[in-house]
Amino acid sequence: MTRAGLDRDTVVLAALDLVDEIGLDALSTRRLADRLGVKSPALYWHFRDKAELLDLMAQELLRPTSSTTTSDWRADLAEGARDRRRRLLSRRDGARLVAGTRPGPDAARQAEDGIAELVAAGLDPASALHTLIAVAHFVTGFVLEEQAAAQREIADAGTAGEAFPLLSAALEKGGAPEGERSFSHGLTALVDGLARRVPGPAEGERP
Known part of the structure; x- marks a missing residue:
């Protein structure tokens, strides 16, 4: 004390x-x-x-907890993204708090480990760091929208189904734009796209 x-x-x-x-x-x-x-x-x-x-x-x-890695860097990257989302959602305005603040030594050590895994997969250190940043920014931006949507009043769609039938069908099938399915789709697309820049045999695997 x-x-x-x-x-x-x-x-x-x-x-x-x-x-x-x-x-x-x-x-x-x-x-x-x-x-x-x-x-x-x-x-x-x-x-x-x-x-x-x-x-x-x-x-x-964002203080890291003990975690295990697998032999699939994409699975680890995706799980790290999901963990970040859970942490940001665990506190009111969590994404706004994190956006723009300075990382501390724990985040630097975590980044070092993440870079090392991506370098082992075939990326150079700069590309590995940019990959981690791209995923982290996707998560923070997504949660910013999630938390903003939770705090604002959602307008009544009214006749939106008649005026915008494709949008209505997409929302009915896929859920809210800030929902779990939307997050998973975006994360998978991002990690799959990043995987194309990494030389390696596991081209068809998904996170």
Whole structure:
């Protein structure tokens, strides 16, 4: 424990819990201090400013857990994407929090492992990093839309089926644009496309 009887982890977790209640836009150091029962200046023993607090919150949200890899880099890449989506969806405004924040050392180690696996599959390090970034940005962007859709009022479609029959049929069969089937379709298409850039024998496998 440090100044004011708090440690950094306690402050960061309290901030994430507060965002769950009031949303990212309403988060302030004053409200966080009130939640923790301290004065605002006491928080600055743990972070320099609100920007650093947001960085720490994002790093906590994406903190890697122990995981196993398989012999199929595409399966591992897809599972990493699904895990990222689960984490972002686990907190209110999770995708907005992560977008634009700085990764910490845990993310760097995770990226190093991911690059190593893709290099072993045949990519050069730069292409491997770009592959990881492309997948991460797809997931974050998709969850941004998911979380925005969950918070806005969905307008009544009314006669949309008559005016837009193909769109209506697509939605009836495939579900919401922000749904699980849409995510899986996009992820599969992305990973399959990336696989075409990797020399290797398993051209027909799916993640």
